[in-house]
Amino acid sequence: MIEVHNLSKTYTGNTVLNIDHLEIQKGKSFGLVGNNGAGKTTLFSALLDLIQPTTGHIENNGIKVNLSEDWKSITSAFIDETFLIGYLTAEEYFYFIGELRGQNKADVDALLAQFEDFFHGEILGQRKYLRDLSKGNQKKVGIVAALIGKPEVIILDEPFANLDPTTQIRLKKIIKELSADPDITVLVSSHDLMHVTEVCERIVVLDKGEVVKDIATSEETLKELEEHFNK
Amino acid sequence: MFKYFITLQWKSFWRSASMTSGLFMKLFMAFWAFWLLGLSALGGIGAFTVIEEKLELDPLDTINRFLIYWWVGDLLFRYALQKMPVINIKPLLLLPFNKKKIVSFAFGKTAFSFFNVIHAFFFIPFSITMIANDYPVANVLLWNLGLIALVYGNNFLNIILNKKDNLIFIIGGVIAVLGGLHYFGYFDITVYTAPFFQALYNSWAVTLIPVIITILLIVFSFRSFVKDLYLDAGLAKQSKNIKTENLDWLDRFGKTATFLKNDIKLIKRNKRARSTVMVSVLFLFYGLLFFTGSVEAYDGPVWKIFAAIFVTGGFLLSFGQFVPSWDSSYYPLMMSQNIKYKEYLSSKWWLMVIATLISTVLASGYLYFGWDVYLAIIVASIYNIGVNSHVVLWAGAYVKTPIDLTSNKKAFGDKQAFNTKTLMLSLPKMVLPMILYAIGHYTYSPYAGYALVTVAGLAGFAFRDKVFDIIEKIYKTEKYKTISAYKQKK
Numbered sequence: 001m002i003e004v005h006n007l008s009k010t011y012t013g014n015t016v017l018n019i020d021h022l023e024i025q026k027g028k029s030f031g032l033v034g035n036n037g038a039g040k041t042t043l044f045s046a047l048l049d050l051i052q053p054t055t056g057h058i059e060n061n062g063i064k065v066n067l068s069e070d071w072k073s074i075t076s077a078f079i080d081e082t083f084l085i086g087y088l089t090a091e092e093y094f095y096f097i098g099e100l101r102g103q104n105k106a107d108v109d110a111l112l113a114q115f116e117d118f119f120h121g122e123i124l125g126q127r128k129y130l131r132d133l134s135k136g137n138q139k140k141v142g143i144v145a146a147l148i149g150k151p152e153v154i155i156l157d158e159p160f161a162n163l164d165p166t167t168q169i170r171l172k173k174i175i176k177e178l179s180a181d182p183d184i185t186v187l188v189s190s191h192d193l194m195h196v197t198e199v200c201e202r203i204v205v206l207d208k209g210e211v212v213k214d215i216a217t218s219e220e221t222l223k224e225l226e227e228h229f230n231k
Numbered sequence: 232m233f234k235y236f237i238t239l240q241w242k243s244f245w246r247s248a249s250m251t252s253g254l255f256m257k258l259f260m261a262f263w264a265f266w267l268l269g270l271s272a273l274g275g276i277g278a279f280t281v282i283e284e285k286l287e288l289d290p291l292d293t294i295n296r297f298l299i300y301w302w303v304g305d306l307l308f309r310y311a312l313q314k315m316p317v318i319n320i321k322p323l324l325l326l327p328f329n330k331k332k333i334v335s336f337a338f339g340k341t342a343f344s345f346f347n348v349i350h351a352f353f354f355i356p357f358s359i360t361m362i363a364n365d366y367p368v369a370n371v372l373l374w375n376l377g378l379i380a381l382v383y384g385n386n387f388l389n390i391i392l393n394k395k396d397n398l399i400f401i402i403g404g405v406i407a408v409l410g411g412l413h414y415f416g417y418f419d420i421t422v423y424t425a426p427f428f429q430a431l432y433n434s435w436a437v438t439l440i441p442v443i444i445t446i447l448l449i450v451f452s453f454r455s456f457v458k459d460l461y462l463d464a465g466l467a468k469q470s471k472n473i474k475t476e477n478l479d480w481l482d483r484f485g486k487t488a489t490f491l492k493n494d495i496k497l498i499k500r501n502k503r504a505r506s507t508v509m510v511s512v513l514f515l516f517y518g519l520l521f522f523t524g525s526v527e528a529y530d531g532p533v534w535k536i537f538a539a540i541f542v543t544g545g546f547l548l549s550f551g552q553f554v555p556s557w558d559s560s561y562y563p564l565m566m567s568q569n570i571k572y573k574e575y576l577s578s579k580w581w582l583m584v585i586a587t588l589i590s591t592v593l594a595s596g597y598l599y600f601g602w603d604v605y606l607a608i609i610v611a612s613i614y615n616i617g618v619n620s621h622v623v624l625w626a627g628a629y630v631k632t633p634i635d636l637t638s639n640k641k642a643f644g645d646k647q648a649f650n651t652k653t654l655m656l657s658l659p660k661m662v663l664p665m666i667l668y669a670i671g672h673y674t675y676s677p678y679a680g681y682a683l684v685t686v687a688g689l690a691g692f693a694f695r696d697k698v699f700d701i702i703e704k705i706y707k708t709e710k711y712k713t714i715s716a717y718k719q720k721k
Binding site: 045048049050051052069072073075076077079080082083084085086087088089091092096097099100101127128129 | 473474475476489492493496497500501560561562563564566567568569570636711714715717718
């Protein structure tokens with residue numbers, strides 16, 4: 001589904017990302033872990049064509065992301081609060097994203113109904129603009145918005161951060177359900193090794209911009225990862 | 232400790248997104264700044280000679296009569312343009328700085344503001360000319376001291392007033408009424424105020440009044456800022472209960488409606504965007520200066536077009552200038568969604584067109600001054616829609632200043648949307664139609680001038696898709712730069 005070719009990103013002589021080759025299979029859930037500055041967000045940003053790679057390119061569903069925009073209709077993402085429109089209410093935001101992704105109100109409402117649990121009564125009908133919601137609630141909005149319009153590639157950067165324990169557990173369930181769908185590829189990055197091993201079928205460890213580990217998740221993965229980061 | 236504040240300021244200035252804009256832009260800004268300074272210096276000397284020799288009046292008397300308008304005008308100008316001293320307060324609160332130091336630094340910074348210094352460029356040459364013409368030095372200095380106190384009084388008055396919305400419109404309204412009464416000869420406020428300014432020259436006791444008032448203003452605003460330096464007071468953001476809106480009736484615009492609905496909410500719900508609407512309302516009245524013949528210098532036929540462009544294009548110029556920047560806080564979202572740039576652009580374009588058309592209809596009040604005047608307005612409106620709407624979008628593509636829509640979040644944040652840079656950028660858009668009109672007017676007839684401007688406007692329509700293509704290309708080539716510039720928060 002996604003192929004990274006010879007990708008590197010250099011900021012004033014400082015290489016922050018350098019990946020020779022990385023291929024992410026369709027229908028899998030893919031986890032990205034690494035310390036701060038490992039290049040997780042840089043990789044996701046390059047994948048969304050928000051930054052220009054110094055060398056190489058990324059293909060999404062066979063489309064080079066920097067040459068065509070056709071990948072946008074099958075890809076959705078929530079990276080940070082710059083993906084939210086602060087002066088809209090949650091409903092207005094969902095409908096806006098829905099319209100951009102060719103979904104009418106009824107479609108969006110049907111989707112939102114599935115996430116009532118996840119919202120925990122704190123999102124819909126709140127009479128608040130998104131900018132006035134707490135960080136955790138903003139994150140809930142962003143994550144659910146990324147699921148609107150049946151995207152085939154879903155990119156979530158640090159989805160677990162800022163969420164309360166209950167919501168974390170619910171989010172794990174959601175991600176697992178998504179990755180059970182053979183058409184949906186989920187890309188998640190996290191600092192939390194436990195969460196990521198629980199929801200991802202494959203985990204890649206980035207360190208200073210390079211792939212240092214590429215593991216198919218198994219019983220031992222968490223231990224292996226902990227050992228790696230305990231060095 | 233002040234040293235740290237100053238290095239902080241220094242860094243934030245040189246490392247800001249706008250400073251990294253191209254060399255050409257910097258030169259352009261510098262040129263206009265010097266142009267303004269030079270103009271006011273010349274004005275200082277020129278005013279003295281003109282009043283004395285041409286009008287055969289006493290220069291000091293005459294200037295004193297108009298100083299009340301100068302003073303109020305300065306206050307209005309500041310309210311609209313002067314930014315509050317921005318320093319990042321929050322991170323400083325916990326550090327072992329005295330709160331008074333934080334505020335006094337912020338205040339000290341305003342003392343050197345362009346808005347205070349600019350007056351010196353008029354009054355110093357004027358005063359020197361006075362002294363050269365045998366006015367007593369001591370009195371001239373006294374007069375200057377009084378004026379300096381008034382200028383700084385305005386500076387701090389503005390800081391206090393800036394926290395209150397709408398008050399300024401009341402003051403502006405009162406002044407407009409007084410000015411009107413003065414002009415039509417019913418009531419002359421200057422009769423009552425001129426003696427005060429004259430007394431600044433004559434008596435040190437009177438000069439003390441503005442000095443004392445200014446000191447009181449400083450103390451008052453200082454105290455109120457120190458007191459409000461809490462996260463839940465002056466630095467707090469307010470949230471109120473709001474409703475979800477549908478705006479379904481806009482769906483008739485097709486794909487563009489998605490963005491139109493958003494843009495209308497953007498304008499309704501953000502203080503900063505709302506003020507562009509205010510600006511366009513104010514510009515509706517701008518034509519009065521020209522069409523009433525009240526300012527002699529503006530009587531030339533070409534100025535008609537200049538005024539008409541502003542009257543119909545206030546919104547277009549102040550909103551369009553910042554087109555991708557309005558969406559700066561969620562630009563990565565826009566760039567990763569399946570958005571056709573053309574739909575995005577055309578939503579903004581329609582918004583400007585609608586606003587221009589509304590302005591044109593509202594401007595029908597100018598029919599009072601004759602068909603000819605309204606014809607100029609209609610012609611300018613066509614030009615605005617056909618040409619300027621594209622030019623502002625084009626220029627906007629290069630503006631990489633992120634806009635903080637919720638600027639009332641910070642007590643010291645910049646409160647007003649209409650900044651100096653925008654004003655300067657809009658000047659070229661005025662000049663071309665004026666030249667076109669002048670060519671027609673002076674070679675053939677006024678109607679030929681109107682025809683030329685109209686043709687230019689209509690030609691703009693014809694090239695609409697072409698221009699959108701160009702803008703789209705700029706958006707694409709500038710995409711990465713724009714995203715990274717918008718990431719910088721002021």
